[in-house]
Amino acid sequence: HGPVTFQQLDYYDHRRDLFYASISRNQQDAFPDLQYVGVVYNGEDPSRFPLVTKPDDYLCFLGRFDREKDPHLAIQLAINLGMRIKVAGKIDHQGDGYFDEEIRPLLANPLVEYLGELGFDDKVRLLSHARCNLHPTGFREPFGLTVLEAAYCGTPTLAIKRGSMPELIEEGRT
Template sequence: MKVALIAPPFITVPPKDYGGTELFVAQLAEGLQKAGVPVVVYTIGESTVNVDRRWLYEKPEWPIKAVQHAFIKDMDHSAWAIRDAAETCDVIHLQSPQGIPCSRFTNVPIVFTLHGPHDPKLSEFYSHYPELYYVGISEFQRRQESLPRIRTIHHGIDLSLYQLREHKQQYLSFIGRIAPIKGTHVAIDVAKRVGIALKIAGDIQPIYRDYFKAKIKPELDGKFIEYVGLADLKAKNELLGNSLAMLFPIKWNEPFGLVMVEAMACGTPVLAFPGGSVAEVVRDGVSGYVCRSVVDMAKHVTTIDLKPRAVRQYVEENFSLARMVGQYAALYQEVLKPGDARKIA
């Protein structure tokens, strides 16, 4: 059985900093390859994922400046990739909806992972393709769809890439898009209430530059409230691993929130607002706390006493790469008709 993983053509696989979907594709691809499942990743030319790679576009394009142009580029990339993959692969796994209409032109079974928030218009679009095999990345996300072939597979991460740090420093961390729905300004509020420094890392997309200038930049002093820019894997290990807790004060329904798992893999508890997948990812009193309000989050900052090793163990038991790879491999085998391809050894 050979699997094609088709990533969007905007960010390298794996990403250099921002890119949850691209990190997912990279780790799934390499995990499948190690498990004996041949993989080809359709991406951009500068990607470095250590499997067979193919591309139409060489350079990354992020942040996206013109949505309509990006839509056309993604359609072009997806159509080319599906046509190419259909000649040599037994299963095609899509990450963006632009490729779905091409399923009408191939008999190769297609898996589609839903990475974004629920959108009624997209749900209507998906309903025209009931023959696809859909994957929700959280139970919350899956329950919002009414598709006949949908299941939940939580993300997993390669724990060897994340260092357990048992001795923490006196600061809090925030990693994510600098956007109102991610609650960057709330994280600053919490830090000021408890008098503990905050280090912020994340992408400032053009659409949210006014928010950054109005709500975030005036609070930055380079010492107590610090913006450190984008964070690659090494920087994430440092920033998350050394912090007392990672704040995740979201104001939307998070589809999954991979950075929560990354923080916990470093032995750092997560303090989060409820919304979407949060209660599935953070186990109250074990790997962090789901907080009701700013006051509640501030209270937990001052009283948190979770052992870093136990926090990491929670990730090992629930969000390992091996578990995710095994569940996707089982799905790929399931979608194949008897005799279509060799069984996984």
């Protein structure tokens, strides 16, 4: 659930005789010498995500607050556009300094609302009522579950074309 590490490469390098299922084609690209039986995308029960056809007037970011997810880019984009943004997620133990340095100063802007870490119902409410979900991941993310969850709600996602995002987002549709 993060960037590929040298430890992971070494681990899988010694297990090339096994068969693997990946969560995206992008994940297979990270370990091209393994034997894959296929791709099994992460999933959720769509019935748990209400389809909202008239969203509220805000953007959202939902994810870890760390340098891998780059939520500061989502916040800066919203501010530059003059749009409200609601941001929520976990402050990763490795992201404490990042949050204080990059995020906390942006929270002073009246366009930014910080919601903290959310439970499932609040997460669904945030995604389903947003005009757009922002997903500016800074690494080759193997799968972005919030992208799928937003799509279930009818909320489009704007993301950087990196990692599995081209597999999850159809331009002009999702």
